[in-house]
Amino acid sequence: MKIAVDVMSGDNAPAEIIKGCIKALETCSAKLILVGQKPLIKQELQKYKYNKNMIEIVDCKEVITMEDSPVNAIRTKKDSSMVVGLNLVKNKEADGFVSAGNTGALLSGGTLLVGRIKGVQRPALPVLLPTKKGYTLLIDCGANMDSKASYLQQFAHIGTIYMQEFMDIKKPKVGLINVGVEEEKGNSLTKETFALLKEDKKIRFIGNIEAREISNGKADILVCDAFVGNVVLKFMEGFGSWIFSILKTEFKRSLKTKIAALIMKDGINNLKNKFYYSDKGGAPLLGIKGIVIKTHGNAKEAEICSTILQAESFAKNELIEKLTKNFQ
Amino acid sequence: MKIAVDVMSGDNAPAEIIKGCIKALETCSAKLILVGQKPLIKQELQKYKYNKNMIEIVDCKEVITMEDSPVNAIRTKKDSSMVVGLNLVKNKEADGFVSAGNTGALLSGGTLLVGRIKGVQRPALPVLLPTKKGYTLLIDCGANMDSKASYLQQFAHIGTIYMQEFMDIKKPKVGLINVGVEEEKGNSLTKETFALLKEDKKIRFIGNIEAREISNGKADILVCDAFVGNVVLKFMEGFGSWIFSILKTEFKRSLKTKIAALIMKDGINNLKNKFYYSDKGGAPLLGIKGIVIKTHGNAKEAEICSTILQAESFAKNELIEKLTKNFQ
Structure with a gap:
């Protein structure tokens, strides 16, 4: 090999x-x-x-x-x-x-x-996103900026195989990123995709996942078009960095807070390691x-x-x- | 009145x-x-x-x-x-x-x-999003799930008037949320919108803003379709809550970290107040x-x-x- x-x-x-x-x-x-x-x-x-x-x-x-x-x-x-x-x-x-x-x-x-x-129909670029429960596969994060519902349905299949084989999840839960949980919510792409996923026997579809719930890790796979996936991924990076920079400023404010920073060093590192993980490989083109x-x-x-x-x-x-x- | x-x-x-x-x-x-x-x-x-x-x-x-x-x-x-x-x-x-x-x-x-x-053509629902520099108007966050480039161009106008009148910014900078800074990046909607905004003399267009840069506050107004705006807004809420919950856990870990929490109380409140602000009003349908x-x-x-x-x-x-x- x-x-x-x-x-x-x-x-x-x-x-x-x-x-x-x-x-x-x-x-x-x-x-x-x-x-x-x-x-x-x-x-x-x-x-x-x-x-x-x-x-x-x-x-x-x-x-x-x-x-x-x-x-x-x-x-x-x-x-x-x-x-x-x-x-x-x-x-x-x-x-x-x-x-x-x-x-x-x-x-x-x-x-x-x-x-x-x-x-x-189209290959996808998925990324493992950190969540409360571990990692959720966000698919697609970069390959298809203008997606069709049938592409997204295939991404659900690709994601399912990926999570079964490499994250050892037997029946991975598939969610669709949306602006509300109800079936009728969303744009025309998510409405059409919902209809396809609902009827798809090959996957375990659990419905729409609101962006507010992404970090909760309810789904093992989150399906979306690459524009939305890329925005989620990059916004998380930017917003996360900002929060860390505010924390840093607050910890540097006085002698007392610097002592607090010393005490919290491991805790803050635990937090950082959740987001800046380097042990999960890269994003495969599947x-x-x-x-x-x-x-x-x-x-x-x-x-x-x-x-x-x-x-x-x-x-x-x-x-x-x-x-x-x-x-x- | x-x-x-x-x-x-x-x-x-x-x-x-x-x-x-x-x-x-x-x-x-x-x-x-x-x-x-x-x-x-x-x-x-x-x-x-x-x-x-x-x-x-x-x-x-x-x-x-x-x-x-x-x-x-x-x-x-x-x-x-x-x-x-x-x-x-x-x-x-x-x-x-x-x-x-x-x-x-x-x-x-x-x-x-x-x-x-x-x-x-379509009213929009903008929300003020906290950033490093203050607040950026994210428009649209909820009204138009399937937008056209001409709607987004109008949102840039509506946002400009809003930021001029109520945030006292004379020539507010308009950015377009996208997956890259280059003109040719994005989906068909952002490509078309870029072309319209670039030629629009009524606004101060500064180009594409990658999601990674949203929190940096480079633009006073961020134009996007409501699906993307809603995802950004809600993901920020959910992801932010998760980070706070991790911090809480880390601060509660031992007697020492509890003391650190006491020292950092004001600092953590400063951080919270940046995201859970209640003094900026609501989201107007404009x-x-x-x-x-x-x-x-x-x-x-x-x-x-x-x-x-x-x-x-x-x-x-x-x-x-x-x-x-x-x-x-």
Whole structure:
């Protein structure tokens, strides 16, 4: 088994990406294919001791940047780490591909180069969202800005398989993000989607989930279009950071509050760890014929490592085969 | 000047609503028309000392509940406090109407009974959202679940007038909630809206605002469709409550952390007050030919009072006339 890693993309490339690869080798049994500029990679690898049989390098000259136009970059930068990595998956030379690069380019590339699973209308990009009870899969968070009800219904299936296989939930509860709990609430997309999910025997639909209830973790899977999912995800990050910054200010106000801050250090860290988790891997593009996972642009060692392990686990557990079977 | 108040609607009706009315009389110069079941109102009013010339009662028998279907309730419950109150505004017997009742019914009733301002395609329900810098007007948060770009453009105008008149911002900055800052990002609605706002000389458009940036307060007005606005607003409430509950748990963990909690009491209250503000009034339905304001269903004295004062201020400052002029 081989997992390819885009060593050139992301804010901390290549140093942290390679550090994450070395870390991953401590536990994973798959070989890693480091995709990027060979001289740079070789130089970076000299810092570490590792089993040389477990790392291959695939050389390429270009990098897709965050500023590149997604579809254009995939079409023109044929020798970029991202395109080369995606082609390794397409040609079955790698069992998975991890990248911290340009999300749009990875989504376009995943769909255009690796290709959709037969029967899947649109692949989705789900993210595990922290909640009171653990994690809820928010699907879709980035792939389809203008969705149809039938796409969302397929996301419910994809999410169900994902949560069964990787979060060990036998009958995961599917909720639909909406502005009210009643069936008739929402926009035309959610009303149509509700009607489809209600009749769908393959999933366990529990109805509409108001945004106020998202953090309560009532549903294991929350279905929404990518615009709404992306807004929820990013607003949570921004709003969360703001709350932490207010707390910081309040804790720094006086000598007394600084003492309180010392006492509360573990507590505040518990809180932070709930939101800034790096052990849950990245966001896989699900619905394509290979394993392609996006990690945060600012991912460091821990997150790169957990995403590689996630890719390995997907490959071992035959996620693509299971998804393919569902849509047959 | 007269402001009508729906005394029968909301979780805390009629006691807290009437308490809020009495409180408002301390500062406002408008007379209040209490709309609801007369015997109940008279009984409640006995608890207070107030200038009897400043309160009128308009009797009605029915109440629209939270469970009622909005349009249906407006059509059939003609003698409900909400319909009677809206008709007072329609017939110019009141200069404004405040209700903590069924949002959908108030929106339908406001549009159907009071009627749209000429030129306004759809009225909007904006809410002031707390940010690092103060407050940002999130428009729309509840009125139009399936919006068109031309509606959103009008919301930018309505929001601009609102922030100029009531938040004293001369040239309020308008942002469009989106999934990225670049013009080409988003769904078809935001792409079309961007094109309209960019060319609009009447407003100060500063471009797309990513959800991650909402809490930073870069824009004075954030334009979005009601589905997205409602999700942002409600998710903030739910997520905020969760963070507070985690903090509470952490502060209760041991004797030491309880002492830290005592030290941090003011700080935590500062944080809470940023999110649970009751002094900013309610959410006005803007774009109709009268002043109609929705307060939280669980509003108590302070919020009812500030919403009445808000209605009075709208009337004094001729908000409806200014909006009418914009759309001429």
